[in-house]
Amino acid sequence: MGRIIFILFFLAAMNTLAQQTPFERSHKKExxxxxxxxxxxxxxxxxxxxxxxxxxxxxxxxxxxxxxxxxxxxxxxxxxxxxxxxxxxxxxxxxxxxxxxxxxxxxxxxxxxxxxxxxxxxxxxxxxxxxxxxxxxxxxxxxxxxxxxxxxxxxxxxxxxxxxxxxxxxxxxxxxxxxxxxxxxxxxxxxxxxxxxxxxxxxxxxxxxxxxxxxxxxxxxxxxxxxxxxxxxxxxxxxxxxxxxxxxxxxxxxxxxxxxxxxxxxxxxxxxxxxxxxxxxxxxxxxxxxxxxxxxxxxxxxxxxxxxxxxxxxxxxxxxxxxxxxxxQQEFTVDWKLNKRDSSALMFKGYTAKQKPSEVSGLDRLYYDRNEPYTKEIKYWNTFEPSLTISKPIAYLIPQAWTKVVELLKLNRVKVQQLTKDAVIPVEMYYINDYKTANRPFEGHYLHTAVKVKPVLQNLPFYAGDYMVYVNQSTNRYIVETLEPQATDSFFNWNFFDAILGMKEHFSAYVFEDTAAELLKNDPALREKLEKEKAAKPEMAKDPGAQLDFIYKNSDYYEKTHTRYPIGRLLKDQHLTLK
CATH class of the missing domain: 3.40.630.10 (Zn peptidases)
Incomplete structure (x- = not known):
């Protein structure tokens, strides 16, 4: 009988041990x-x-x-x-x-x-x-x-x-x-x-x-x-x-x-x-x-x-x-800033910070003296306010070339529809006017920040298979904060669209000189625009290459897709055949 009790006790102990985690078995050290x-x-x-x-x-x-x-x-x-x-x-x-x-x-x-x-x-x-x-x-x-x-x-x-x-x-x-x-x-x-x-x-x-x-x-x-x-x-x-x-x-x-x-x-x-x-x-x-x-x-x-x-x-x-x-919701905040005027008192339990000579450098170093704990009020700033707010469009139009964007939208329960036939659609397009790019990579990317856009209304062709994303969904925040390029963590800022930032065509100066002269001769408004630019930037008057570049970029020869963010914003609803 004693042997049976021992075996049962042993089996119970083994079962308890088996259910213990490695953390528990290591005396809570591993x-x-x-x-x-x-x-x-x-x-x-x-x-x-x-x-x-x-x-x-x-x-x-x-x-x-x-x-x-x-x-x-x-x-x-x-x-x-x-x-x-x-x-x-x-x-x-x-x-x-x-x-x-x-x-x-x-x-x-x-x-x-x-x-x-x-x-x-x-x-x-x-x-x-x-x-x-x-x-x-x-x-x-x-x-x-x-x-x-x-x-x-x-x-x-x-x-x-x-x-x-x-x-x-x-x-x-x-x-x-x-x-x-x-x-x-x-x-x-x-x-x-x-x-x-x-x-x-x-x-x-x-x-x-x-x-x-x-x-x-x-x-x-x-x-x-x-x-x-x-x-x-x-x-x-x-x-x-x-x-x-x-x-x-x-x-x-x-x-x-x-x-x-x-x-x-x-x-x-x-x-x-x-x-x-x-x-x-x-x-x-x-x-x-x-x-x-x-x-x-x-x-x-x-x-x-x-x-x-x-x-x-x-x-x-x-x-x-x-x-x-x-x-x-119609308005979405896509960037925030700390309100430095608004703080509250927070009771904080810390250790006194002191300085002492470093045994490494011999210079003063910070340390916290655990023999001197304190409890005191400190300031707590915990209010952030909008620094940029965007009005949502009725929908975004995404060319089918941008497959990763569409895949991520679908993964996040965004309802995505496709055009069934080609159509010319009036949309608001952004041109990327300015941005900053990190000098060093962050998490595998040269992250963009401080993006400035210029909205332009255009009638553009979209094709069967391109995507329409209506902004009337419970996932609206994901839609807006990834597709609006000015948003802190937009797909644009994470370099999804960097190809649009490079020109694919240009000009040979010695050939374009004659074309530029003809453009200025036939377009007084362009000549006036050039003169105003030279007045605003005196160094330009001494730089023939800069003047040619200005004329090129203000002519029909300049590619319309350079710096144009490829996702269109539909501002007025219209009947489109979708699947």
Whole structure:
């Protein structure tokens, strides 16, 4: 009898051990490897019918992107879930695999919810175990020089050396394409992307970046600021992890004030904002012990589930109202600036910043004295205001040559139609009058900024197979903020259309001299225009080449497509045969 009891006890102990994560088995000092993460979720899906591990499209490393779906009712069809009016919470881990708290916390949270039968009734939880699979496979203990553990971890860049948290619009990686497939299939109301911070030292283990309130559709912004954020802060303080907004210092140290973080669409939560999804980037503090960082992340994810369950009906109603409002919205802000006049007082718990001689250079260096903690008010600037607002057209016309643009629109649930016959259509076309281009590449691109456009009404031929995108959809923000070239993360700024910036024809000066003389002789208005330009630019009067170039660019010989942005804006509706 004693032997049987021993065997049963041994088997129970082995089962408990088998369900432990590598983080737990290592006394909370190590993070799971990619193989261990997937094995853990495969075992959960095999053991519990409320869990399903789904594979989606490839990543740049050749492995599929996984999604664990936790559904109390064992319903794993996203269409059916929407019909049943359930909320979807999407948790993304390992976009930067050197910041792995979310990877380990989600493994334990999924197990505990299943094992303890605590899955929420009206909330389906979707977990991406590791987004940057490429990076987690590139494992070391040195790439995060400022971080306190774990023992080893992944790398920020993927196998093409992209930072995937800058790739949500340009979509250079297969990872981004597969993520967007997941996101637009499941259409979460709430999104959480787990991270670890860099920067100043302070007393908090967890900081938080929410989708910026000023960018959100007002119905969602009101719920975020008045209900959701207060609940998160209150509950986390109860659980022993008082939070603070992400410490984005205006100067070297946070005691001089911090600003809100304005995530443009290249970032995960900026991207989700385009779809009226409230997003969060929790950032644990890099210098806190790894076990505390994982525990804080676990408790925050648990809190999201509780609050989404509590407010499930309201969150669903808000999302529906926001989608309907965006479909009717006429004006869209495509660039923002910080309001430096408007600040609030924020109680901040930091460490005193001091200077001491560097043992490296002998010069003064910054350090934070943990023996001198402080609690004091600092300034918090968290209001952004529009710096550029665009009136939407009735529709955009996209020549079929620009296939990647169309593919990304379709991937993001944008309804795209095609012309069935050739037609000459009156449209507003932009000419790119000015722009700045980065001197060094950023994430594989020489990014454009400060774009200035000149709108011109033209009757242009479009052809059967060209695309029409009406701007009357719940995805209007994605449409406008990618297709308007002045938008911060437009396809134009990410170099999708750089071919239009180069001339394809020119002239030989010795031949064009005679043509230019004839043009000036027959066109007094052109001669007057040249003289005014010379008066405004005295150096031009001494530069015959510049004068010839001016005449060329103001004549019919100059190609009409040079610097013309190829996507037309339909300003007046007209009958077109579409499919």
């Amino acid at each position: 993070t799971a490897t990619y193989a261990e993460v997937i094995q853990h979720y495969q075992a959960l899906a095999k053991t519990y019918p409320q869990a399903k591990l789904i594979t989606y499209g490839p990543t740049d490393i050749g492995k599929p992107l996984h999604l664990l779906v936790l559904s109390r009712d064992k319903i794993f069809d996203p269409i059916e879930i929407k019909k049943q009016n359930k909320r979807v919470l999407l948790i993304n881990n390992g976009i930067h695999p050197g910041e792995p708290e979310g990877i380990d916390a989600s493994m334990m949270l999924a197990r505990d919810l299943l094992k303890e039968n605590k899955l929420p009734e009206n909330v389906v939880i979707c977990i991406i175990p590791v987004y940057n699979i490429d990076g987690i496979l590139n494992r070391s203990s040195t790439s995060r020089a400022n971080q306190n553990g774990p023992v080893a971890y992944g790398f920020r860049g993927n196998s093409k050396n992209y930072d995937l948290n800058r790739d949500f619009i340009k979509t250079d990686s297969k990872n981004s394409h597969s993520f967007q497939e997941i996101f637009n299939t499941w259409q979460p109301e709430i999104f959480v992307d787990t991270h670890t911070s860099n920067g100043a030292d302070y007393q908090y283990t967890m900081t938080l970046i929410p989708t910026h309130k000023d960018k959100l559709q007002p119905v969602l912004s009101g719920y975020l600021t008045q209900t959701l954020l207060p609940a998160l802060y209150k509950e986390m303080e109860k659980k022993g992890y008082e939070m603070i907004p992400y410490v984005n210092s205006i100067a070297e140290t946070p005691d001089q004030g911090i600003t809100g973080f304005l995530e443009s669409p290249r970032y995960s939560t900026g991207y989700t904002t385009l779809h009226n999804t409230i997003g969060f980037m929790p950032e644990t503090h890099m210098l806190k012990a790894y076990d505390k960082r994982v525990d804080a992340t676990y408790k925050l994810l648990q809190t999201y589930i509780d609050v989404v369950l509590r407010d499930a009906k309201l969150i669903g109603e808000n999302k529906k109202k926001a989608d309907e409002a965006i479909a009717l």
